[in-house]
Amino acid sequence: MSTPAVRIADLLEDVPTASNPPAPLPAPDPGEAPRTGGSTLNITVVWGDLTEVAADLHVTGHYQSVVPAAAELALDQAISGGSRLIIKEHTKLGWIDAQLGEVTYFPCKAGPVRSAAVVGMGPMGTLTERRALQMYASLLGEAVALGHVESMATVLIGSGTGNLAVSQAARALVRGFAGVLALLSPPTPPPRLTEVLIVEVDRLRAEQLHLALITAAESLPQLRIAPRLREESGGRLSAPSAAVYALAALARLAGPQSTPTRDGPAGTATRDGMPEGPDRPGREEALRTVLAGFDPDIQGKVREQLAHLATVDRTDLSLAVGGSVGEYDDSAQVRMSVLSGVGGLRWAALTGRATVPERLVPVDMDLLRELVNRLTEPSVEDARELPDLLSRVVVPPDFQRLLTDDARVLLELDRDTASVPWEFLAEIQHADGGRHDPLAIRTQLSRQLRTPYARVMTDALGDAPLRALVIGDPGDPEKGFQLEEARSEALAVAARLKNLGVEVSLFVGAANSREPGVDPARRLDVLRALLSGRHHIVHYCGHSDFDFSGTGRRSGWVFADGLLTAQELALLERPPLIVVANACYSALLGSATGLGRQAQPSGAADRSPWGNPQAALVPSLADEFLRLGVGHYIGAAWRIPDKQAISFAEQFYTYVFEGGPGEPAPTVGGGVRRARKGLYEQYAAGRVPPDIAPNPKRWSSWAAYQHYGDASDVLVRHDSSGTTGGS
Known part of the structure; x- marks a missing residue:
């Protein structure tokens, strides 16, 4: 999947295009005087989780070809009720057009979300305040036209994954809504929709949004902004917001004796629980405790700056707080x-x-x-x-x-x-x-x-038990392609997958160097297994190379009797979900197999601007498999020592299937990061395995692994009866 190119016409706000159509209801210009009259609408800012707020209709924004994130992802999870997310799949299949202001509806399961929709935001990077105003006018007009919707819950669309400040998005919302309401004056009957809930999960941001809406709607009598935040379940406090509240409380210690606030008179507690205007001796003692240990000069400067901050409203503060995201996969x-x-x-x-x-x-x-x-x-x-x-x-x-x-x-x-x-x-x-x-x-x-020829729709593997195809050391040893470490990796990976409950088909070694008790990795037999479409996971360990014998450049996996490339896999109707390949570049292929390397012009081994065949190999292999519809390609950009290759594979599969105690559902991207981290910590702590100590160039194996795919995908296991389990 790739993001559509943004055309010049899309950026010209007054020129209708496919992704910038005329608004169904005319929206006022941001610079014009606001319209008055018409029906009225109550708007309430809610601190909570959008999916836990009761309403007749739940709506988020959607950029063209961008998979759900943040509030849209939460809504997708709420309406899908399983690992296969409806909005995400529709996006990948190209079924959501997401033209500006276009509303797309989705079915819902039982729960607070009874009816869900997304409103199109056009191509990413094109949402201006004027276009956001058109989008909001279209959204409200659509909700009113439904006839049965009395309440709508949404977020401040355009301020999360858009390019608008909260004040801009709030202004676009109220003016877009007001323009629609002005058209609904008598004799038009009043709409059933009387309440819009603007939901924000972060407390400080909810306060900022509330103030922005009040300011933007001052001259719009048809919009009634509730005077206080409503608190619902699911609300959170981000680290930057918590830091702002803490800094505001600290600033009050150095501020005036008594500071009235918009939430109450001096000396009272605000709704967020922070005391206002304590007695001066108590404040001085608390401040001395906080500043203890600093040099006197620094204490004086800190007091001076805190006194200044005491005059600043906390909603005007913004802090960036660094720190590890830990093991959580639901970050921005x-x-x-x-x-x-x-x-x-x-x-x-x-x-x-x-x-x-x-x-x-x-x-x-x-x-x-x-x-x-x-x-x-x-x-x-x-x-x-x-x-x-x-x-x-x-x-x-x-x-x-x-x-x-x-x-x-x-x-x-x-x-x-x-x-x-x-x-x-x-x-x-x-x-x-x-x-x-x-x-x-x-x-x-x-x-x-980015590729223009990737499949957008393939047959699903369904709910069958997970199956894996593991291929190791398929090269001919008589031609110099035997890799003992690849053989060890294949056997270890097969054993680990079996322990995790995965059905494994194992092929190891060429016909003249087969592993006892294991089928040899002949190209024809492996191709037959691949084309059966039964395998969710394919793991390959061996050599890879380019083939210039035909037109253009193809890459593939080296077998004793030639390369296995996309040309042979073109008939694959049900591609695997994940392909993991420790496939090191081979400079021996031309002389060993006669596949055409000797016919290349000198220095054209990779035909890449980077001049490095090894660097170009993984993207080329990924391209070959992704065009077939493979969901994830994980490849090593250079040769990995066997103990590290086995360590990466075991940690990756263990995390993807089992996760960690108390962690969210494990994802493919989380598994890759966990496996990289395991290799890196060996190097960082000086615990370098003996097999790589003689070769310092392999100490960075963690960086060799490249992951192509949607990091948020979850691999779901099913038992033989089709029951969901595992991760």
């Missing part, structure tokens, strides 16, 4: 697109807070080529020193602040930019010399490959 997602362009790399980003405009980063391709080469199976020194340079050279300066462990990272790449070892991305190191663990260790970092 930063989605970045990195494409090769003329003279550099083209970047775009969509975060949980804002859409960042596209950037072009001029890059010296010779310098980048050298960087890619040295970070592909790097030395220990390069692995320590070059990630910071990679982040500085290729990442736009205003995007660098997004590379933190506060959010999961998804990189949309093309075949060229996929050759860059993005798993080494790091936060910029500053003058203090402080170092952090790599980003791919502290949070999930996954890839998505």
Whole structure:
């Protein structure tokens, strides 16, 4: 799946296009005087979880081709009632058009959410205040036209995964709603819809939203904003919001003797439980306790700044709080697109807070080529020193602040930019010399490959028990392709999967070097097993290479009698969900198999701008499998020692199937991060396995593993009766 290209016409707000249609009901210009008259509407800001607030209709926004996240994901989970999420699947299949203001409805199971819908926001990066105003007018007009909806619950669409500030989105909402209400004046009968609940899960943000709506609706008598927040179940307090409340409480200790607030007179407790205006001696003692241990000069400066903060409303404060996201997979997602362009790399980003405009980063391709080469199976020194340079050279300066462990990272790449070892991305190191663990260790970092020919719909494997196909060391030893470590990995992976309750088909060794008691890994037999469409997981350990014998470049897995490529797999109707491949690049293929390498022009081994066949191999293999409809491709960008390969596989499969105590449902992306972290901690703690100690270039095996796919996918097991179980 790839995001549709944003056309120039989509950015011209007054030009109707497929993704910017005329609003069904005319929306006022943000600069015009607000309309008055018509029906009235009650708007209440609710602190809670959207899916736990009772209403006749629940609505979130939806960008074109962007899978659900945040509130939309919560709504999807509430209406789906299982691991197969309805809105997410519809998005991947291209069934949600998401034109601006277009409303799409979904069936619901029993519960607080009785009727659910998403309203189209157009292509990501195009939502301006004017377009948001049109969207809100269309949404309210649609809800009113239904005739049976008396209450609607939604979020402040456009301020979470949009590019609008809370004040802008609030202004668009009230003016869009007011424009519709003005058209419903007598003799038109009043609409049944009389109440709209704007739900916000974070407490401080709910306060900010409430104040923004009150301000925006001051001159709109047809909109009645409830004077106080309503509290429902599911509300949370984020770390930045908690820090703001704590800072506000600390500031009051250094503030005036008595400070009235909008929630009550001086000396009373506010609704958030923080006391106001305590006696001066008590405040002074508390402040001295907080500042104890600081130098006197610092204490004076802190008191001065706290006194200043005491005059600032807490809703005007905003703090960024760093920290590990731990093992949780429901954090916000930063989605970045990195494409090769003329003279550099083209970047775009969509975060949980804002859409960042596209950037072009001029890059010296010779310098980048050298960087890619040295970070592909790097030395220990390069692995320590070059990630910071990679982040500085290729990442736009205003995007660098997004590379933190506060959010999961998804990189949309093309075949060229996929050759860059993005798993080494790091936060910029500053003058203090402080170092952090790599980003791919502290949070999930996954890839998505842009390709115009990927399947959008394939036959599902259904609810059958999970099955795996494991292939190890299929190369011919007489041609120099035997890999004892690949054989060991295949046997260990098969044993681990069987222990986890997975049915395993195992093929190991060429016909002339078969493993006792195990079927040999002949290309024809493996192809037959693959085309049966019975396997959810395919795990391959062996050599891979390119084939130039036909037109263009194909990549595939090396068997004794040739490559197994997408050409042979083209008839695969039910592709596996996950393909894991420890498939190292082979420079022996041309002379050993006669597949056409000798016919290439000198230096054209990869036909890639990066000049590194090994770096280009994993994206090429991923491309071959993803175009067939495979959900996830996990490949190693260089040869991995057998103990580390086995460790990665065992940790990945264990987490994906079993998770950890007290953790949310384990995801594929979480399993990749857990397995990377396991390898990294061996290196970081100095516990380097003996099999890699002689070769320091393999100390960065954790960074070799690239994951292409939706990190939030959950692998569900079924027993022989079809009952859901496991993860």
